[in-house]
Amino acid sequence: MKKMFQICAFCCLFCFQLIGVFADDEVKSVSVMEGKSVTLNISVTEIKSITMIMWKFGSNESLIAKISKFSKITVYDNRLKLDNQTGSLTITNINTIDSGLYKAFITCSSCKKTTHTFNVTVYDCTFCCHATEAVTRLVISAVVGVAAVFFMVYDITSRKGEK
Template sequence: MSEMEGDSVTLNIGSEDMKDGSQIWWRFGKYLLAEINVNNDSITVYDDVADGRFRDRLKLDNQTGSLTITNITTEQAGIYKLNIARAESSLSSPSSKTFNVSVYDSVHCCGPTEAVIRLVLSALVGVATVIVLVYEIRSRRAEQDQAHIHTSGSIEI
């Protein structure tokens, strides 16, 4: 994920993972940022770790398990890891997801030339997508017409 400095970024866990998990941990490097214990309905956010760089910036959604970092700065850029311990049996292994968050400074984001290049590239991707879709639709229609002709031509009375 690439986010502009000052924006909020939400790291989504996924509804199935939240339902299946009994313990959920969010980490940034070696630091534990937040945890949810579904069994006893406890939620803890540790925003005073990592020299306070997350102070008053973390929000943990107790319904979805998603972690939001508000007013993100380049200090919060890095690897975030989600660990989920499963409730159903001791044989199931915990799952994990990794999120790589990069943060760019708004001053260096988009000069006029870069903005025009991005706009042109986005337009080209959009046009290419439409061309591919039209080609696919026409190909399928031609196949259906050919199958219909073949089917109606092979019936003898």
């Protein structure tokens, strides 16, 4: 009985360790319209205990921004903003080539190293339109539809008159 309890306790601890390992690997999906801004929040509460936050992009994990106690904030693109209070990354004037995986690697002096992953999808808004444009398109479609029906009825009635 004691041996069974020990095995059960070991399995529970092992499972909790696995959950702790994989919790950092959760991928958050973010969708944003082209030309807008998006903020990738990592929700750091103890910024003082953090040694470094490195933001990387893409499958080759290119370094795009970092903040550290020693070298402060460094960004490698003028459209990127790194919040020195939260460690969150804001991408302004985003475009479709910015779609992909963003990872924040957090190194902390008093905690374990963590990773936050975001899958950012930037959608092209070629078919998006404002309300007035949508109404205009709807009215034009209705007029074209009515005209098509009118010509069909005219054609059918004119053919009946020929017989």
